[in-house]
Amino acid sequence: MSLQPIKFYQTGTFTVGNRLLAPEERSVQANMQRTNSLNSGHRACQGCGEALGARYAIDAAMNATNRQLIAANATGCLEVFSTPYPETSWQIPWIHSLFGNTAAVATGMAAALKVKGRSEVRVVAQGGDGGTTDIGFGCLSGMFERNDDVLYICYDNGGYMNTGVQRSSATPPAARTATTMAVGDAPGNVFGQGKFVPAIAMAHEIPYVATATVADLRDLEYKVTKAMGMHGARYIQILVPCPLGWGTPSSDTIRMARLAKETGVFPVFEAENGEVTAVLKIRKRLPVEEYLKPQKRYAHLFGKQPRVDTIASIQALADKNIRKYKLLEEGI
Amino acid sequence: MLKQIEGSHAVAEAVALCRPEVICAYPISPQTHIVEGIGEMVKDGQLKNCEFINVESEFAAMSVAIGSSAAGARTYTATASQGLLFMVEAVYNASGLGLPIVMTVANRSIGAPINIWNDHSDSLSQRDCGWIQLFAETNQEALDLHIEAFKLAEELSLPVMVCMDGFILTHAYERVDMPTQAQVDAFLPPYEPRQVLDPAEPVSIGAMVGPEAFMEVRYLAHAKQMQALELIPRMAKEFESVFGRVIGGLTRTYMADDAETMVIAMGSVLGTIKDVVDEMREQGHKIGVLGITSFRPFPLADVADALRNCKRFVVLEKSLAVGIGGIVATNVRMAVTGMGLKGYTVIAGLGGRAITKKSLHALFVKAERSELEPLTFLDVDWRVINRQLDRERQKRRSGPAAEAMLRDLGMVAAKIA
């Protein structure tokens, strides 16, 4: 298990904190003195999953490193909404260089720290899925294969949201984006395309690869903390629903992430040196419709004549995840 | 210490004397020998406290350099040609963020057609990228300029490109005077970054700046280069006092005092030009030379000063602004605006085409006689060009021009119909 269950009844350990838990058993986010690495006043949309995921992750990394952390950030929503002149929301040393070079910038930062003898200061790189799986992929792969001492965090919302919701290689099949319109015989994004970078990261046999969602805070913090306790190249991909791009209410961001995990659409697992070591099991398996239906980007599947064939194909992908990553206790 | 070594190796040793802390390496001819040289020094322990990183592309090389420089390390890399173009986005970013990275550009042409030989197309394509660009005339100057470049970059918090002609300098074995570590240490203090990523004092570097402040930011970048115009000559003097050698400040003149014809150029070709000028002086021609070391910032005043007394000037450049003519020439013309000088642009040596003394001699004589076209392509084969142009006039789809021309030259087996 990636998440050690604590015997606790009223709320389990699914909540952020809980007064009944010992302080050390509560999440970083429950702490009154948490860093708020990404502070108030940022210009993210209402209910932004990425803003939430970034604070979760970076606060956890700050906590794990005794606040000795510096970060590189790719161009994208996170960068734009956090640092429009004259205001920045970041409370940590932070640099934005370009869209596609964040992993390399972080490599340079880590190299500088090493040569300066500042082993206590650690490096995080972060970007969206476009900046990670597409334009930044070369640099990312380079950073991986050299095993540079960087934790790269990809906030995956399945598209180029900053530029107006275009398709990326992380956009799921059938999803409508501005460049995979919901028209024609096979509306939305094409099946059989796209890539799942965590698996590619594993193929580099780097020390640590994990996926997480904003719906499982404890799991996310556990993974970031674990990653910061290791050296070398590490990769965490966090599913961060985007109310704008997904067409979901701003209040449902966490709910959507939870549904992605509970349907098997997004497998949550961790891997060390190229091998899966633990998965976050599905607590209550749900059909993919539960996840698809609330999202406007899949609205074309639920029109007057529901696209049962397409839904079945998405279900098959989820089932494959469940099989492949053993997301259910007893398998399918 | 005098040494007979390859230009690349001389630069590698000089860079090593500057105590770089992070070096990013990605191979591209003709830059390879430089980083190979430094890499070996890191690997065998000669160069301590240095991270040598084999990156996956030039884009990554400059990006790693951005990261390490921002985190407070003295950072160096080298590239050429396509490599420089591949890293362009990061090149602009490094200067925009004010990071004092030093990069050697072993000047080489840009394809297509792919060509590995020397010209200045690569660096000059980056004339507006915000970096300081210094051009070396000799291997000695190349190594000296690197030492100066670190100091200049760090003082201004601005990146510096040291440009040296590929193969002509990089692969030439020449005698150089290699300074001692003590000399370099005396000249170049440890790197004190102007801004740094440090948990003790967090900052956000690389904000998004909108219309309300972007112009000011760009002006400040310009102002910084204007500061460099003052700093470079001062630093050249300081260099002279430490190392006992004169290096190029902004510009250098040769036989210019009474020259009626001034030849303007950058890089190693200045040596050939000076030889021709020597010969022509013996023959009584009033001809002199203006070598430009600092192409960015462009020393408008120095150039104007140097040309104040001449009647005409010839800009001989290893670059072409396709569709208009010269790049260096355009800059020079701006410097002499209103001076009533006759100016000629000569495009020469592209893609490694030899620039011979004979051709130069004839060229300069033509200039003196006002027989030169305003824009001249030195030593091109007009037969080939005209035949191709004819072909194209006759047939809309005449096939790849380069191949057809090569066939005309008999360099491709005539098997292809």
Added chain:
Amino acid sequence: MDKPFAITLKPGSSLANHTGSWRTMRPVYVDRLPPCNATCPAGENIQGWLLHAESGDYEKAWRSLVQNNPLPAIMGRACYHPCEGACNRTRLDEAVGINSVERFLGDEAIKHGWKFDAPAKASGKRVLVIGAGPAGLTAAYHLQRLGHQAVIYEAAEHAGGMMRYGIPKYRLPRDIIDAEVQRILDLGVELRLNTKVANLAEAMKEGFDAAFLGVGAHIAKRAYIPAGDADKVLDAVSVLRGMEGESAPLLGRRVVVYGGGNTAIDVARTAKRLGAEESIIVYRRTREKMPAHDFEVEDALKEGVSIKWLSTITEAGLSETGGDIMVEKMALDANGFPQPTGEYERIEADSLVLALGQDTDLSLLDNVPGLVTANGIVQVDASMMTGYPGVFAGGDMAGNDRTVTVAVGHGKKAARAIDAWLRNEQHEPDPKHELATFERLNTWYYSDAPKTVRPVLDIIRRQSTFEEVLGGLDEGNALFEARRCLSCGNCFECDNCYGVCPDNAVIKLGPGQRFQFNYDYCKGCGMCATECPCGAIAVVAEDI
């Protein structure tokens, strides 16, 4: 650091950007009414006291509980806990064992000798309480705590009313009653036993400013059944009351109980414990229609009691030896009413106990002007006051819903009304919050935790002794049980809102202080409300 203009910025400077101006919806913290609280006839703030029990502070939990109900140890045994029926957790797994935690707290209080908080400053007013049953004891307790002198007149030899004389020992041990009554008396409540009030008006003249009537319903209802030997036909009230006397009633080997209420069950189970080989309940309708609680029926069946459904007794005392009864089979008509079928059956019986309900002895109310009774019940207004100003009534005599819990609720309500009345005011109960329905919860955050099964006395001992059937929880499982509470509608400081806000617009105020919204930055996304496990955040439209 000499920062480059515009490109490099000072950390945290975005605090200058008040994103609260984007908001069209505003989250607000609310307290919604948990279904347990809403359902509790005693008006207990169940979620409130469970909150303290969850953190293991049992004394604080008990003190919170007794603000409404002074008899938790009794209630933890005798209450039929409608709260558990309403508990939202039933939709997840099983109801929280509220009753068992209440009993645990009551027992802890007895074990540790916890006393009630001292009464308020004496008002100088005296209130007469008639009857030391649950209604009277509760009224007296609240009155005393409010500063009034409560004086209880009790006709019986012991305090407790039906708790003592109607509920069998195996369900409610007598030392529990004694301990909780004593604690009330320790507050300064005066108790006069063996004091039957025959005339209220007269009694009031003994210097009382107000009165509360809680005399209960002790008179067994009879039905006409032709009987050969009347001696063998008993009523439930006397049987159960007889259990408190020197010698237990003689019921014989085969006992038939007639009726379908909880009292019928109590009698049947008592008969079994007194040695009856057969204890048969005869009831005219079906199990679904039976008023007795299902778990009581289940326990009785387990102990060997048998039940004849759809049966009425038409005649008793048929045999020479006195027993035997005639039972007629019934069938339900279209309206669900039982109708005779003409089919008969004869059952051997040594005795027949009628458990057909009770009436109140209202003779003491003769000559009280304005006081109205109807169908044997004293009529009261919303504040439990009778038609005679200053005289209040509650418990079995003032309603048809006759349980200990209802009586406790009446006592509290009446005491508060009496307090107001004594000050010439009208008692205004606090407005009720909106109900915390299951749909308001986000149950994802609760982990599965089935109800703790209380230790149950083994069947053999249950059939022969009057030992308490249901055991209590120990501290470990009481804590477990308390923590199963979902805290419906009331913040339990899980930190979710504080954690899930993408804009850090929730301020955590510290232990016990809950949270506050920072409307300077709250963009109104509503995630806090969606992810609040217990539905303690409402989202309302912003005035724009």
